[in-house]
Amino acid sequence: xxxxxDLESAAExxxxxxxxxxxxxxxxTHDETILRAAxxxxxxxxxxxxxPRRSLSMPALGIAATFIxxxxxxxxxxxxxxxxxxxxxxxxxxxxxxDGVRLKEAPSRFAWPASSEAERYRLSVxxxxxxxxxxxxxxxxxxxxxxxxxxxxxxxxxxxxVDLLDSAQRPTIGPFWFTxx
Amino acid sequence: MSRANDATGDETDVRLFLRFRDExxxxxxxxxxxxxRDALLAYLWSLSGNQNVAEDISQYCWLRLVESDRKSGxxxxxxxxxxxxxxxxxxxxYIDEYTRKHGEARTDSVDDVETRVRSEYTALDAxxxxxxxxxxxxxxxxxxxxxxxxxxxxxxxxSIKEMMGLTTAxxxxxxxxxxxxIQKLKAAFxxxxxxxxxxxx
Numbered sequence: 249x250x251x252x253x254d255l256e257s258a259a260e261x262x263x264x265x266x267x268x269x270x271x272x273x274x275x276x277t278h279d280e281t282i283l284r285a286a287x288x289x290x291x292x293x294x295x296x297x298x299x300p301r302r303s304l305s306m307p308a309l310g311i312a313a314t315f316i317x318x319x320x321x322x323x324x325x326x327x328x329x330x331x332x333x334x335x336x337x338x339x340x341x342x343x344x345x346x347d348g349v350r351l352k353e354a355p356s357r358f359a360w361p362a363s364s365e366a367e368r369y370r371l372s373v374x375x376x377x378x379x380x381x382x383x384x385x386x387x388x389x390x391x392x393x394x395x396x397x398x399x400x401x402x403x404x405x406x407x408x409x410v411d412l413l414d415s416a417q418r419p420t421i422g423p424f425w426f427t428x429x
Numbered sequence: 430m431s432r433a434n435d436a437t438g439d440e441t442d443v444r445l446f447l448r449f450r451d452e453x454x455x456x457x458x459x460x461x462x463x464x465x466r467d468a469l470l471a472y473l474w475s476l477s478g479n480q481n482v483a484e485d486i487s488q489y490c491w492l493r494l495v496e497s498d499r500k501s502g503x504x505x506x507x508x509x510x511x512x513x514x515x516x517x518x519x520x521x522x523y524i525d526e527y528t529r530k531h532g533e534a535r536t537d538s539v540d541d542v543e544t545r546v547r548s549e550y551t552a553l554d555a556x557x558x559x560x561x562x563x564x565x566x567x568x569x570x571x572x573x574x575x576x577x578x579x580x581x582x583x584x585x586x587x588s589i590k591e592m593m594g595l596t597t598a599x600x601x602x603x604x605x606x607x608x609x610x611i612q613k614l615k616a617a618f619x620x621x622x623x624x625x626x627x628x629x630x
Contacts, residue, residue: 263614267584270565271471272480274487279466282491286449286458289495293453348507378447378505407505409444420444425507 319397344391347424354400354428358408359391360421366412373398374423376405386413402428442511450497462491465512468585473519475581478569480562482527490518516585520578520595528574568617576610583607 344359345351358371368386375381382398400406409422440460448457469490473483494515497503503514569577575596582592592603 259615260611263611263618264584266618267475267565267614268471270562271467271474272483272562274466274470275484278484278488279462281488282462282495283455283459285492285495286462287455290449290453290455290458293450295453297453374447374505376504377499378443378450379499380447380451405507407443407507409441411444420440423441423443423505 319395343421343424345424345426348426350427350429352429354394354398355426356394357391358394358410360410362390363412363415363419363421365415365419368413370411370413371408372411373400373406373408376407378407381406400428404428443505446494446497446503446505446511450499458495461494461511465515466491468512469515469519472516472581472585473523474566475569475584476520476523476577477527478566478572478577480566482523486519486522486526489522490515493518517595564617564621568614568621571617572610572613576606576613579603579606580610580614 342361344357345355360369363369368388369384369390370386371384371392373381373383381400384392405425405427407423407425409420409424412419412421440457442461442464445457445461448454449461466487470483470487473486474480477483477486494503494511503511505511506514569580572580575598578596579592582595587595589600589603592598592607593600596603598606
Protein backbone atom coordinates (compact mmCIF):
# COMPACT_ATOMS: atom_id res chain seq x y z
CA UNK A 249 0.00 0.00 0.00
CA UNK A 250 1.37 3.37 -0.99
CA UNK A 251 2.09 5.91 1.72
CA UNK A 252 0.86 9.49 1.47
CA UNK A 253 4.41 10.74 0.84
CA ASP A 254 4.82 8.21 -2.00
CA LEU A 255 1.62 9.44 -3.62
CA GLU A 256 2.77 13.00 -3.19
CA SER A 257 6.15 12.39 -4.80
CA ALA A 258 4.51 10.40 -7.63
CA ALA A 259 2.20 13.34 -8.26
CA GLU A 260 5.16 15.72 -8.21
CA UNK A 261 6.94 13.51 -10.70
CA UNK A 262 3.94 13.55 -13.04
CA UNK A 263 3.82 17.31 -12.78
CA UNK A 264 7.53 17.52 -13.57
CA UNK A 265 7.07 15.27 -16.60
CA UNK A 266 4.13 17.33 -17.84
CA UNK A 267 6.12 20.54 -17.55
CA UNK A 268 9.12 18.94 -19.24
CA UNK A 269 6.93 17.68 -22.08
CA UNK A 270 5.37 21.09 -22.58
CA UNK A 271 8.69 22.95 -22.74
CA UNK A 272 8.98 24.74 -26.07
CA UNK A 273 11.46 24.00 -28.81
CA UNK A 274 13.64 26.88 -29.93
CA UNK A 275 12.73 28.70 -33.11
CA UNK A 276 14.93 28.52 -36.18
CA THR A 277 15.71 32.22 -35.79
CA HIS A 278 16.98 31.64 -32.26
CA ASP A 279 19.41 28.95 -33.39
CA GLU A 280 20.51 30.73 -36.55
CA THR A 281 21.24 34.00 -34.76
CA ILE A 282 23.44 32.31 -32.20
CA LEU A 283 25.27 30.01 -34.59
CA ARG A 284 25.84 32.81 -37.10
CA ALA A 285 27.43 34.94 -34.38
CA ALA A 286 29.56 32.00 -33.26
CA UNK A 287 30.78 31.30 -36.78
CA UNK A 288 31.66 34.97 -37.30
CA UNK A 289 33.59 35.08 -34.03
CA UNK A 290 35.36 31.81 -34.84
CA UNK A 291 36.33 33.08 -38.27
CA UNK A 292 37.72 36.30 -36.78
CA UNK A 293 39.72 34.31 -34.23
CA UNK A 294 41.07 31.95 -36.89
CA UNK A 295 42.11 34.88 -39.07
CA UNK A 296 43.79 36.51 -36.11
CA UNK A 297 45.76 33.34 -35.44
CA UNK A 298 46.76 33.08 -39.10
CA UNK A 299 48.17 36.61 -39.24
CA PRO A 300 51.89 36.53 -39.97
CA ARG A 301 53.99 37.37 -36.97
CA ARG A 302 57.06 39.60 -37.13
CA SER A 303 59.90 37.62 -38.59
CA LEU A 304 62.86 36.85 -36.37
CA SER A 305 66.41 37.56 -37.38
CA MET A 306 68.69 34.63 -38.21
CA PRO A 307 70.75 34.87 -34.99
CA ALA A 308 67.56 34.88 -32.92
CA LEU A 309 66.28 31.85 -34.78
CA GLY A 310 69.55 30.05 -34.11
CA ILE A 311 69.35 30.76 -30.39
CA ALA A 312 65.73 29.63 -30.28
CA ALA A 313 66.53 26.41 -32.15
CA THR A 314 69.40 25.64 -29.78
CA PHE A 315 67.15 26.26 -26.79
CA ILE A 316 64.41 23.98 -28.13
CA UNK A 317 66.96 21.27 -28.93
CA UNK A 318 68.37 21.46 -25.39
CA UNK A 319 64.88 21.08 -23.90
CA UNK A 320 64.11 18.16 -26.20
CA UNK A 321 67.31 16.34 -25.18
CA UNK A 322 66.58 16.95 -21.50
CA UNK A 323 63.06 15.66 -21.96
CA UNK A 324 64.20 12.50 -23.73
CA UNK A 325 66.70 11.76 -20.98
CA UNK A 326 63.97 12.08 -18.37
CA UNK A 327 61.54 9.84 -20.21
CA UNK A 328 64.15 7.11 -20.49
CA UNK A 329 64.60 6.99 -16.74
CA UNK A 330 61.11 7.09 -15.23
CA UNK A 331 60.76 7.42 -11.50
CA UNK A 332 59.53 4.07 -10.23
CA UNK A 333 58.72 5.47 -6.82
CA UNK A 334 55.31 6.52 -8.12
CA UNK A 335 52.50 4.11 -7.43
CA UNK A 336 50.63 3.26 -10.60
CA UNK A 337 46.92 3.70 -10.22
CA UNK A 338 44.73 0.67 -10.69
CA UNK A 339 41.52 2.62 -11.10
CA UNK A 340 40.50 4.71 -14.05
CA UNK A 341 39.28 7.56 -11.86
CA UNK A 342 42.71 8.39 -10.49
CA UNK A 343 44.75 11.23 -11.83
CA UNK A 344 47.90 12.89 -10.56
CA UNK A 345 47.76 15.53 -9.21
CA UNK A 346 44.32 14.69 -7.84
CA ASP A 347 41.46 16.97 -8.76
CA GLY A 348 41.09 19.84 -6.31
CA VAL A 349 44.34 19.18 -4.44
CA ARG A 350 46.37 21.96 -2.80
CA LEU A 351 50.09 21.67 -3.40
CA LYS A 352 53.06 23.31 -1.74
CA GLU A 353 55.21 22.78 -4.82
CA ALA A 354 54.43 22.61 -8.49
CA PRO A 355 53.59 19.07 -9.61
CA SER A 356 56.56 17.12 -10.94
CA ARG A 357 54.36 14.66 -12.72
CA PHE A 358 50.96 14.54 -14.37
CA ALA A 359 49.34 11.14 -14.87
CA TRP A 360 45.98 10.05 -16.20
CA PRO A 361 44.21 6.79 -16.98
CA ALA A 362 45.34 5.18 -20.22
CA SER A 363 42.59 5.03 -22.83
CA SER A 364 41.94 2.42 -25.48
CA GLU A 365 40.48 5.16 -27.68
CA ALA A 366 43.75 6.93 -28.30
CA GLU A 367 47.35 6.09 -28.95
CA ARG A 368 48.68 9.53 -28.17
CA TYR A 369 47.85 12.21 -25.64
CA ARG A 370 48.44 15.91 -25.24
CA LEU A 371 48.55 17.52 -21.82
CA SER A 372 47.54 21.20 -21.54
CA VAL A 373 47.87 23.35 -18.45
CA UNK A 374 45.83 26.51 -17.94
CA UNK A 375 45.74 29.21 -15.33
CA UNK A 376 42.62 30.22 -13.47
CA UNK A 377 41.62 32.60 -16.25
CA UNK A 378 41.76 29.73 -18.75
CA UNK A 379 44.86 31.08 -20.48
CA UNK A 380 46.86 28.24 -21.94
CA UNK A 381 50.22 28.20 -20.16
CA UNK A 382 51.75 25.18 -21.79
CA UNK A 383 50.86 22.17 -23.90
CA UNK A 384 52.94 19.06 -24.30
CA UNK A 385 53.84 17.60 -27.64
CA UNK A 386 51.88 14.42 -28.45
CA UNK A 387 52.99 11.58 -26.21
CA UNK A 388 52.18 7.88 -26.14
CA UNK A 389 52.63 7.72 -22.35
CA UNK A 390 49.74 8.32 -19.99
CA UNK A 391 51.91 10.58 -17.88
CA UNK A 392 54.14 13.59 -18.23
CA UNK A 393 57.23 14.21 -16.12
CA UNK A 394 57.61 17.93 -15.71
CA UNK A 395 60.92 19.57 -16.41
CA UNK A 396 61.84 23.19 -16.92
CA UNK A 397 59.22 23.62 -19.58
CA UNK A 398 56.51 24.47 -17.08
CA UNK A 399 57.02 27.08 -14.39
CA UNK A 400 53.95 27.86 -12.31
CA UNK A 401 53.82 30.84 -9.95
CA UNK A 402 52.66 30.08 -6.40
CA UNK A 403 49.42 31.32 -4.83
CA UNK A 404 47.39 30.53 -7.87
CA UNK A 405 44.92 27.98 -9.14
CA UNK A 406 45.39 25.94 -12.31
CA UNK A 407 43.61 23.28 -14.27
CA UNK A 408 44.80 20.71 -16.76
CA UNK A 409 43.21 18.60 -19.44
CA VAL A 410 44.40 15.73 -21.58
CA ASP A 411 43.34 15.45 -25.20
CA LEU A 412 43.04 11.93 -26.49
CA LEU A 413 44.55 12.29 -29.93
CA ASP A 414 43.87 9.99 -32.92
CA SER A 415 40.32 9.51 -31.69
CA ALA A 416 37.43 10.35 -34.01
CA GLN A 417 35.48 12.03 -31.21
CA ARG A 418 38.46 13.95 -29.84
CA PRO A 419 37.41 13.25 -26.26
CA THR A 420 39.12 14.93 -23.37
CA ILE A 421 40.02 13.94 -19.84
CA GLY A 422 39.57 16.73 -17.32
CA PRO A 423 39.58 19.52 -16.44
CA PHE A 424 41.31 18.75 -13.15
CA TRP A 425 42.17 21.57 -10.81
CA PHE A 426 44.97 22.16 -8.35
CA THR A 427 46.01 25.09 -6.23
CA UNK A 428 49.64 25.99 -5.73
CA UNK A 429 50.23 27.50 -2.29
CA MET B 430 17.11 16.42 -17.05
CA SER B 431 20.64 15.48 -17.81
CA ARG B 432 23.57 17.42 -16.53
CA ALA B 433 26.82 17.90 -18.35
CA ASN B 434 29.68 15.96 -16.91
CA ASP B 435 32.80 18.07 -17.11
CA ALA B 436 35.25 15.39 -16.09
CA THR B 437 34.71 12.36 -18.28
CA GLY B 438 33.03 11.10 -21.43
CA ASP B 439 32.89 13.05 -24.66
CA GLU B 440 34.93 16.14 -25.14
CA THR B 441 34.21 18.34 -22.16
CA ASP B 442 32.47 21.68 -22.24
CA VAL B 443 35.57 23.45 -21.02
CA ARG B 444 37.77 21.96 -23.73
CA LEU B 445 35.20 22.69 -26.43
CA PHE B 446 34.84 26.24 -25.20
CA LEU B 447 38.60 26.79 -25.20
CA ARG B 448 38.86 25.38 -28.71
CA PHE B 449 36.22 27.85 -29.80
CA ARG B 450 37.65 30.82 -27.96
CA ASP B 451 41.34 30.24 -28.61
CA GLU B 452 41.41 28.34 -31.89
CA UNK B 453 38.33 29.69 -33.65
CA UNK B 454 36.71 26.28 -33.89
CA UNK B 455 33.03 26.95 -34.73
CA UNK B 456 32.17 23.24 -34.63
CA UNK B 457 33.28 23.09 -31.01
CA UNK B 458 30.84 25.86 -30.12
CA UNK B 459 28.04 24.16 -31.99
CA UNK B 460 28.63 20.99 -29.98
CA UNK B 461 28.24 22.92 -26.74
CA UNK B 462 25.18 24.67 -28.12
CA UNK B 463 23.45 21.45 -29.18
CA UNK B 464 24.35 19.87 -25.85
CA UNK B 465 22.77 22.53 -23.63
CA ARG B 466 20.32 24.47 -25.81
CA ASP B 467 17.16 22.63 -24.78
CA ALA B 468 18.00 22.48 -21.08
CA LEU B 469 18.69 26.22 -20.92
CA LEU B 470 15.55 27.10 -22.85
CA ALA B 471 13.39 24.81 -20.69
CA TYR B 472 14.80 26.44 -17.58
CA LEU B 473 14.16 29.96 -18.86
CA TRP B 474 10.71 29.02 -20.03
CA SER B 475 9.68 27.70 -16.63
CA LEU B 476 11.28 30.75 -15.01
CA SER B 477 9.44 33.26 -17.20
CA GLY B 478 6.36 31.33 -18.26
CA ASN B 479 6.75 32.82 -21.71
CA GLN B 480 8.39 31.28 -24.75
CA ASN B 481 9.31 34.59 -26.36
CA VAL B 482 10.95 35.89 -23.21
CA ALA B 483 12.74 32.56 -22.74
CA GLU B 484 14.11 32.69 -26.29
CA ASP B 485 15.22 36.31 -25.92
CA ILE B 486 17.13 35.54 -22.74
CA SER B 487 18.51 32.29 -24.12
CA GLN B 488 19.83 34.16 -27.13
CA TYR B 489 21.36 36.78 -24.85
CA CYS B 490 23.12 34.10 -22.79
CA TRP B 491 24.55 32.28 -25.79
CA LEU B 492 25.72 35.51 -27.41
CA ARG B 493 27.46 36.47 -24.17
CA LEU B 494 29.25 33.14 -24.30
CA VAL B 495 30.22 33.76 -27.92
CA GLU B 496 31.67 37.14 -26.97
CA SER B 497 33.73 35.75 -24.11
CA ASP B 498 37.40 36.51 -24.38
CA ARG B 499 40.40 36.20 -22.12
CA LYS B 500 39.44 39.31 -20.16
CA SER B 501 35.72 38.93 -19.72
CA GLY B 502 32.84 36.51 -20.01
CA UNK B 503 32.87 32.83 -19.21
CA UNK B 504 35.74 31.38 -17.25
CA UNK B 505 35.83 27.74 -16.23
CA UNK B 506 35.42 27.32 -12.49
CA UNK B 507 35.88 24.18 -10.40
CA UNK B 508 32.59 22.62 -9.45
CA UNK B 509 30.53 24.82 -11.75
CA UNK B 510 29.50 23.58 -15.17
CA UNK B 511 29.08 25.72 -18.22
CA UNK B 512 25.34 25.07 -18.02
CA UNK B 513 25.39 26.47 -14.49
CA UNK B 514 27.03 29.62 -15.87
CA UNK B 515 24.40 29.93 -18.59
CA UNK B 516 21.53 29.38 -16.18
CA UNK B 517 22.90 31.94 -13.73
CA UNK B 518 23.39 34.45 -16.52
CA UNK B 519 19.84 33.84 -17.72
CA UNK B 520 18.32 34.10 -14.27
CA UNK B 521 20.13 37.39 -13.58
CA UNK B 522 19.03 38.75 -16.94
CA TYR B 523 15.44 37.80 -16.30
CA ILE B 524 15.44 39.42 -12.86
CA ASP B 525 17.07 42.61 -14.20
CA GLU B 526 15.07 43.00 -17.38
CA TYR B 527 11.69 41.51 -16.67
CA THR B 528 11.07 41.26 -12.96
CA ARG B 529 12.40 44.62 -11.84
CA LYS B 530 11.55 46.72 -14.87
CA HIS B 531 8.20 45.27 -15.79
CA GLY B 532 7.28 44.48 -12.23
CA GLU B 533 3.96 43.00 -11.58
CA ALA B 534 2.96 39.44 -12.32
CA ARG B 535 -0.13 38.69 -14.35
CA THR B 536 -3.20 38.31 -12.18
CA ASP B 537 -5.59 36.43 -14.46
CA SER B 538 -7.72 33.88 -12.68
CA VAL B 539 -7.55 30.27 -13.80
CA ASP B 540 -10.96 30.70 -15.51
CA ASP B 541 -9.69 33.76 -17.39
CA VAL B 542 -6.66 31.82 -18.50
CA GLU B 543 -8.70 28.91 -19.78
CA THR B 544 -11.12 31.18 -21.63
CA ARG B 545 -8.33 33.20 -23.19
CA VAL B 546 -6.43 30.14 -24.30
CA ARG B 547 -9.47 28.41 -25.75
CA SER B 548 -10.62 31.50 -27.64
CA GLU B 549 -7.22 32.30 -29.12
CA TYR B 550 -6.12 28.97 -30.42
CA THR B 551 -7.68 26.48 -32.75
CA ALA B 552 -8.18 22.77 -32.38
CA LEU B 553 -5.30 22.24 -34.77
CA ASP B 554 -3.00 24.11 -32.43
CA ALA B 555 -4.26 22.03 -29.55
CA UNK B 556 -3.41 18.88 -31.43
CA UNK B 557 0.12 20.17 -31.78
CA UNK B 558 0.37 20.68 -28.04
CA UNK B 559 0.39 24.45 -28.26
CA UNK B 560 -2.72 24.81 -26.12
CA UNK B 561 -1.28 22.72 -23.34
CA UNK B 562 1.89 24.76 -23.46
CA UNK B 563 -0.07 27.99 -23.18
CA UNK B 564 -2.16 26.74 -20.28
CA UNK B 565 1.02 25.78 -18.47
CA UNK B 566 2.62 29.11 -19.32
CA UNK B 567 -0.39 30.93 -17.92
CA UNK B 568 -0.27 28.82 -14.77
CA UNK B 569 3.43 29.53 -14.38
CA UNK B 570 3.04 33.27 -14.80
CA UNK B 571 0.37 33.30 -12.13
CA UNK B 572 2.90 32.16 -9.58
CA UNK B 573 4.82 34.84 -7.69
CA UNK B 574 8.33 35.12 -9.09
CA UNK B 575 9.89 33.61 -5.96
CA UNK B 576 7.84 30.44 -6.37
CA UNK B 577 8.42 30.23 -10.11
CA UNK B 578 12.12 30.69 -9.48
CA UNK B 579 12.20 27.67 -7.18
CA UNK B 580 10.01 25.57 -9.49
CA UNK B 581 12.23 26.26 -12.49
CA UNK B 582 15.26 25.07 -10.51
CA UNK B 583 13.36 22.03 -9.26
CA UNK B 584 12.55 21.11 -12.86
CA UNK B 585 16.23 21.27 -13.71
CA UNK B 586 17.08 18.91 -10.88
CA UNK B 587 18.69 21.44 -8.54
CA SER B 588 19.12 20.27 -4.95
CA ILE B 589 17.50 22.22 -2.13
CA LYS B 590 20.98 23.34 -1.13
CA GLU B 591 21.65 24.72 -4.60
CA MET B 592 18.31 26.53 -4.55
CA MET B 593 19.17 28.03 -1.18
CA GLY B 594 22.47 29.26 -2.61
CA LEU B 595 20.94 30.92 -5.64
CA THR B 596 17.92 32.44 -3.94
CA THR B 597 19.75 33.29 -0.70
CA ALA B 598 16.64 32.07 1.10
CA UNK B 599 16.65 29.71 4.10
CA UNK B 600 15.78 26.04 3.63
CA UNK B 601 12.25 26.29 5.06
CA UNK B 602 11.46 29.19 2.75
CA UNK B 603 12.67 27.30 -0.30
CA UNK B 604 10.65 24.22 0.66
CA UNK B 605 7.61 26.34 1.34
CA UNK B 606 7.86 28.10 -2.03
CA UNK B 607 8.18 24.78 -3.78
CA UNK B 608 5.23 23.31 -1.93
CA UNK B 609 2.88 26.21 -2.67
CA UNK B 610 3.99 26.43 -6.29
CA ILE B 611 3.26 22.76 -6.83
CA GLN B 612 -0.14 23.11 -5.19
CA LYS B 613 -1.04 26.04 -7.43
CA LEU B 614 0.17 24.31 -10.57
CA LYS B 615 -1.84 21.21 -9.69
CA ALA B 616 -4.91 23.36 -9.19
CA ALA B 617 -4.33 25.12 -12.50
CA PHE B 618 -3.99 21.80 -14.29
CA UNK B 619 -7.21 20.50 -12.76
CA UNK B 620 -9.08 23.70 -13.56
CA UNK B 621 -7.96 23.49 -17.17
CA UNK B 622 -9.08 19.90 -17.35
CA UNK B 623 -5.61 18.62 -18.09
CA UNK B 624 -4.89 15.01 -17.22
CA UNK B 625 -1.39 13.89 -16.57
CA UNK B 626 -0.80 10.41 -17.89
CA UNK B 627 -3.22 8.00 -16.21
CA UNK B 628 -4.44 10.19 -13.40
CA UNK B 629 -5.17 13.78 -12.56
CA UNK B 630 -2.97 15.30 -9.97
